[in-house]
Amino acid sequence: MTSWKKWTSALLAAGIIVGSGAGWQESSVQAASVSSKVTAPIEVTLKSAGKTLTQKGLLQGGSTWVSLTAVKDVAGGTLTYDAKNKEYTLAAANNKMRISLADGSPMLRVNNYYPGVEAKLIQGRLYIPFSAMRDYLGVQGSWNGQTKTLTLSKVKQNNVTVKATTVKVNVKNAEVDIQYPQVSGLGNDKAEAAINKVLKDEADTFVADFKKQAGEYGATTADRPYAFESTYVVTYNENGVLGLITQRYEDYAGAHGMTFRTGHTFDLATGKELTLNDVLQNNTAMRDTLGKKVGTQLKARGGYLDGYTGLNKDQDFYVTPTGIVVFFQLYEYTAYAEGFPEFPFTYKEVLPKGATPFSGVAAEK
Template sequence: MTTWKKWTSALLAAGVIMGGSTAWMDQAVQAAAVTSKVTAPAQVTLKAGGKTLTQKGLLQGGSTWVSLTAVKDVAGGTLNYDAKTKTYTVAVANNTMTVSMADGQPNVFINGFYPKFEAKLIQGRLYIPFSAMRDYMGVQGSWDAKTKTLTLSKVKQNSVKVTSVTEKATVKNAEVDIRYPQVSGLASKEAEAAINKVLKDEVDTSFAAFKKQTAEFGEATANRPYAFETSYVVTYNENGVLGLITQHYEDYAGAHGMTYRAGHTFALDTGKELTLDNVLQNSKSMRETISKKVGEQLKANSGYLSGYKGLNKDQDFYVTPAGVVVFFQLYEYTAYAEGFPEMTFAYKEILPKGTVPFSNVTSDK
């Protein structure tokens, strides 16, 4: 991995943490959280498919941690290790997670995207928080506090394949890394084509703007090149809906680069991209409630600048198994160091009691 990528990833990770973003933990497993300081991790029994796994989970740092081997065994994916690059790769549920140990400490990427969680090397074994399994690996869990047992199972996901497409492009004295998602396997080829067009057009538009900007700034130098990178992560794949985050990074050899992020929520039966109002079942009162709560959280942020007057007409958001995440761009309302401010609203908070998420926008259950 190039130096500028590692620097940017570390800064964005710090920004997300400073901005108060919190990785979600399944409610059934919240009881497994350690709320007081511990000197050593406590063991957790892991079960799946009616059997006890040979691997053990751990309680440490306020989270339940699960080894990469257990992730692969439960989710049914693949786990590989590249001794040359000191990188572990887990491919599960339309996401490919890489954990690099090249610098001696775990650095995590999913499809080139820097997620809001970290891996840990505990007692010589690599672990990720259980919340990351649910958010990105398609695994859910239930917690038995009495026996300290976490029972894991695969989530029923949509029959859609998301493939990472790499595009070759060059700009003189610029580091370019373009990858973007494309879907296949949908019953409707029209819906499939519509989704793929949105995702491809987004990358093409961003790269065209980058090339135009480099032409205006003039050529970069070999020892301080410009940079352009795109990445994505699948955040939801249930109930006939596919959710993704896409982002692109630009660096013009200035004080720091800039990252731009987009959330996409698609109904797989029609290919329609859903708005926040669609997800909220066009409830004006719920939009107003969320708008008010978002404002309160933004203004309580130490890095808040000014200007918030309510949710944008085309508000940025993405969906996860936990709920809807409203977010804002760098500098939109907060200082750069705060990263992307995010506010999560659980489905049970924003939908009528007993309502299945997205039941109003898709016929594919």
């Protein structure tokens, strides 16, 4: 078993892998989904570009499900199947969604990042929830409850390419798989260089730390190797803004490894990395309100360790097509088994009435 699979299995067992999941469904689709309480799937008509698709969607288990083939047709990406590894790969919107059937049940990841999104085999077809289409594959939807019709369309995204860069590192008895994002195609060399420097510097820092720690801990054995791995996922690519999550995992043959996440939000016109205050359009009252809401929810969770007094100066967060997600690192305020505590808020909740996401960014140029 590769270290990626060992890591993932360990995190799943500990209940650590979390992500946006179905919480980021379009509100109309979500409302339709949660109102369906029957266990048998209900057929949904799918439309795109004014035409009815031959594939049908399904309402089941409180979610709207769409087959991979339908997703591919709408997203305009590529869908391939690796028979040897029993894995489907759907590439669209600068992400590669992989669904492995090697262990019998579908396991979904995006660019080797595990977002806590479930895939399902339903009636012999492979389906993903609509929320995963919106969050990672650039597809939006509109729901008609009377006709049970979901109209899908491709989201207008920024003209930017995000690709993985691999770093080769040789450490004895260590499994190393380092991939970090780099952007191209902006037509603005200065902004492009600024963004890529932030992402490369982050990867270089963690590589240096890993080498140092591995040297201090000393040699390990081949049957219990050290591990250092990194990956990323694109979470937003609209309105001149690019959002990503980068993730690093390191294991020095201890009781368990440690995972670290960083949210990045870049203004593509300038290369500037935006803070939470920037996204909130410098609304200090709203930041205080969010801080209180987060505190109430955090302290009500199991595994709270104490110490929360408000949002940090450099608060961890990431952006999605429908809102922002404030999060904390493992052990920051909660026990390890609680994973990364995440607190989503829609743009409607955090922005002034009538304001559009990131309109303040343009105003500052």
